[in-house]
Amino acid sequence: MTELELLEFARGPALWVSLGVLAAGSLWRIAGILRLGGKPDLAEPRSTRLIAGALRATFARMLPHPAFRRTITLAAWNGYVYHAGLAVIVFGYLPHIDFVKRLLGLAWPALPEPVVYAFVGLTFVSLFVALIVRLNDPVRRLLSGFDDYFSWFVVVLPLFTGMMTLDQSYATRSAAALPLDPLPVAVHLLSVELLLVWLPFGRLAHAFLVFASRAVTGAALTRKGAAQ
Amino acid sequence: MVTTSLGSFKSPDARVAAREFVAQAGRDAAFQLEACVHCGQCAEACHFHLVSGDPRYTPIYKLQPMLKAYQREAAPFSSVKKALGLAPRELTAQELQEWSALLYDSCNLCGRCTLVCPMGIDIAGLVRRAREAMAAGGFAPTDLYKAVERALDTGSPIGVRWPALKRQIELQEQETGLRIPVDVEGAEYMVILSSIEIMGFAEIIGALARIFRHAGASWTIPSAGFEATNIGVQIGSREVAAELVSRIVAAAERLKVKCVVSPECGHAYSALRWEGPNLLGRRFGFDVVQIDELLDRFVREGRLRLRGKDARRLTFHDPCQLVRRGGLSEPPHRLMREVSANFAEMPSAGAASFCCGGGGGVSAIHRAEGLRFAAFACKKQQIEATGAEAVVTACANCRNVLEEAIDHDGMTLPVLGLTELVAQYLEPEARTG
Ligand code: SF4
Ligand code: SF4
Numbered sequence: 001m002t003e004l005e006l007l008e009f010a011r012g013p014a015l016w017v018s019l020g021v022l023a024a025g026s027l028w029r030i031a032g033i034l035r036l037g038g039k040p041d042l043a044e045p046r047s048t049r050l051i052a053g054a055l056r057a058t059f060a061r062m063l064p065h066p067a068f069r070r071t072i073t074l075a076a077w078n079g080y081v082y083h084a085g086l087a088v089i090v091f092g093y094l095p096h097i098d099f100v101k102r103l104l105g106l107a108w109p110a111l112p113e114p115v116v117y118a119f120v121g122l123t124f125v126s127l128f129v130a131l132i133v134r135l136n137d138p139v140r141r142l143l144s145g146f147d148d149y150f151s152w153f154v155v156v157l158p159l160f161t162g163m164m165t166l167d168q169s170y171a172t173r174s175a176a177a178l179p180l181d182p183l184p185v186a187v188h189l190l191s192v193e194l195l196l197v198w199l200p201f202g203r204l205a206h207a208f209l210v211f212a213s214r215a216v217t218g219a220a221l222t223r224k225g226a227a228q
Numbered sequence: 229m230v231t232t233s234l235g236s237f238k239s240p241d242a243r244v245a246a247r248e249f250v251a252q253a254g255r256d257a258a259f260q261l262e263a264c265v266h267c268g269q270c271a272e273a274c275h276f277h278l279v280s281g282d283p284r285y286t287p288i289y290k291l292q293p294m295l296k297a298y299q300r301e302a303a304p305f306s307s308v309k310k311a312l313g314l315a316p317r318e319l320t321a322q323e324l325q326e327w328s329a330l331l332y333d334s335c336n337l338c339g340r341c342t343l344v345c346p347m348g349i350d351i352a353g354l355v356r357r358a359r360e361a362m363a364a365g366g367f368a369p370t371d372l373y374k375a376v377e378r379a380l381d382t383g384s385p386i387g388v389r390w391p392a393l394k395r396q397i398e399l400q401e402q403e404t405g406l407r408i409p410v411d412v413e414g415a416e417y418m419v420i421l422s423s424i425e426i427m428g429f430a431e432i433i434g435a436l437a438r439i440f441r442h443a444g445a446s447w448t449i450p451s452a453g454f455e456a457t458n459i460g461v462q463i464g465s466r467e468v469a470a471e472l473v474s475r476i477v478a479a480a481e482r483l484k485v486k487c488v489v490s491p492e493c494g495h496a497y498s499a500l501r502w503e504g505p506n507l508l509g510r511r512f513g514f515d516v517v518q519i520d521e522l523l524d525r526f527v528r529e530g531r532l533r534l535r536g537k538d539a540r541r542l543t544f545h546d547p548c549q550l551v552r553r554g555g556l557s558e559p560p561h562r563l564m565r566e567v568s569a570n571f572a573e574m575p576s577a578g579a580a581s582f583c584c585g586g587g588g589g590v591s592a593i594h595r596a597e598g599l600r601f602a603a604f605a606c607k608k609q610q611i612e613a614t615g616a617e618a619v620v621t622a623c624a625n626c627r628n629v630l631e632e633a634i635d636h637d638g639m640t641l642p643v644l645g646l647t648e649l650v651a652q653y654l655e656p657e658a659r660t661g
Binding site: 028029031032033034035036037038039041042043044046057058061062064065067068071072073075076079134137138139140141142143144148201203205206209210212213214215216217218220221224225226228 | 254255256258260262265267273281283286288302305342345346349350501502503510515516552553555576578
């Protein structure tokens with residue numbers, strides 16, 4: 001297989017298979033939980049604004065609870081850094097936007113390259129800080145297992161392989177053009193595909209489970225008038 | 229003697245526990261069990277971890293057996309994982325014995341961890357569920373099984389029967405000169421009490437007599453079904469909890485009251501108000517109101533008129549099951565401002581207040597005493613930050629636990645009940661004939 005063929009594979013069948021696994025796996029996981037069912041709550045509600053309560057919890061818990069803001073650990077703030085960093089890199093970098101454009105026809109303005117590069121550096125450092133904390137802090141070490149470390153790995157890998165593609169000047173070229181050196185791009189794409197394939201099955205599924213978990217608790221506490 | 233299918237500490241069975249863990253992991257619980265990202269933030273919220281630094285006291289870690297059983301038997305992809313040998317191993321009795329100390333001794337079901345979890349996982353709610361499995365399998369603390377036996381047998385976890393309450397009622401009648409109505413059919417309010425109040429703080433009965441007279445509301449105490457506490461929700465047995473709730477419901481229906489007044493007891497309120505209808509599988513034909521919620525309502529409606537205020541520097545300890553878990557954050561604090569001229573709120577009062585250390589049945593577990601006294605350090609810090617001369621609370625169990633811990637730490641700080649404090653400041657009534 002030539003480098004170009006590998007790129008074709010990564011852009012074609014591998015991409016579609018990984019997206020298929022992502023969609024099917026996620027649906028399977030959600031359906032598997034939904035099928036467990038629940039019972040209606042018969043206690044007289046103090047508030048019936050359950051959807052508002054669920055939504056409120058979904059957004060409010062994006063930030064630490066005010067009562068804990070002063071005592072929250074550096075490790076928790078670090079979580080915000082790499083989440084924000086990843087969002088900037090995924091959605092703000094021109095080649096990524098072009099990639100989505102090819103796929104879905106959607107596009108939006110990109111951030112200047114130096115800004116994205118700064119975020120790449122920051123996110124990289126932040127993810128390593130997260131790993132060091134996980135390995136050294138007794139609580140996080142006790143909680144963590146293969147899933148946590150492998151999930152970390154599949155997030156860091158695309159960042160790393162992405163950095164390997166950076167020496168090719170991209171901004172001056174058209175979206176449809178082939179990269180000058182196809183191998184790094186193919187490897188980068190394959191590493192992203194590994195992430196997509198793993199996402200529904202491991203810890204990374206929090207990307208969608210977070211909404212259900214926060215909503216369930218938000219609604220239940222709102223019902224009791226105890227949403228804080 | 230009522231018989232139940234509750235497990236026994238004499239013959240623990242890990243398979244029974246495992247089955248119940250899986251049964252407890254319904255849709256909502258499963259979404260939460262699955263969403264944890266192992267960020268460890270809940271550890272920073274739990275007083276047991278804060279005072280000891282022991283990572284095993286991390287709230288979500290206490291749920292490991294439930295998570296394992298669920299992942300093995302019911303989670304999505306569990307059968308594939310089992311086939312590939314990737315599913316968690318079966319739970320062992322030894323493991324569950326070990327976790328008994330984590331799910332009982334070091335958890336007050338206080339919900340402080342729930343407040344901090346960025347994924348919105350209601351860890352305290354999950355611990356409540358996990359205890360169902362532990363109790364069914366015979367892995368709950370011996371003291372709690374014994375309290376269940378006493379509660380089913382005598383009606384009270386500490387064996388308080390009607391003659392003991394009757395005697396206290398008579399004493400309070402002599403004390404206040406007021407008649408205390410017993411078994412009055414058609415009364416508006418039926419008051420139930422906790423054993424701790426009956427035996428330790430019986431003045432509450434006299435205070436209630438003065439309050440209801442002042443408010444001009446009809447009330448009664450039932451001679452059967454008067455016990456408000458519910459050891460079933462603490463040990464984690466729906467069956468026991470339902471039996472105990474059904475006694476209160478039977479009394480309310482027999483006396484045809486409009487409203488049952490839950491006393492100053494955190495878990496008693498959540499057992500009747502929030503779990504009760506679900507335990508019995510039907511809605512109640514009466515309202516449930518917590519006594520301080522009712523007093524606050526009476527004050528706001530002008531039915532209770534207060535005069536004068538306590539001049540001491542007072543602070544208020546939030547009972548977790550009333551405030552953070554029960555939705556009654558405003559009423560006790562409003563009442564405090566009505567009766568205290570020098571009221572100092574604790575840091576993080578309301579939502580993020582620390583538990584006294586004895587909630588969730590912990591105060592009834594003898595082997596947990598040392599840990600409970602150690603955990604009090606967090607509460608102590610919050611109390612001391614106020615410079616208060618006395619602590620007021622709205623739960624007789626908190627009151628008892630605080631008194632013990634304060635004594636243990638060599639502090640001198642009285643602990644008062646809010647209802648009694650309110651009764652002290654009732655406007656004197658004009659004497660008519
Ligand atoms: S409910 Fe309270 S005691 Fe139990 S784990 Fe959470 S913070 Fe700790
Ligand atoms: S705070 Fe929530 S997400 Fe983080 S470890 Fe605890 S339970 Fe899991």
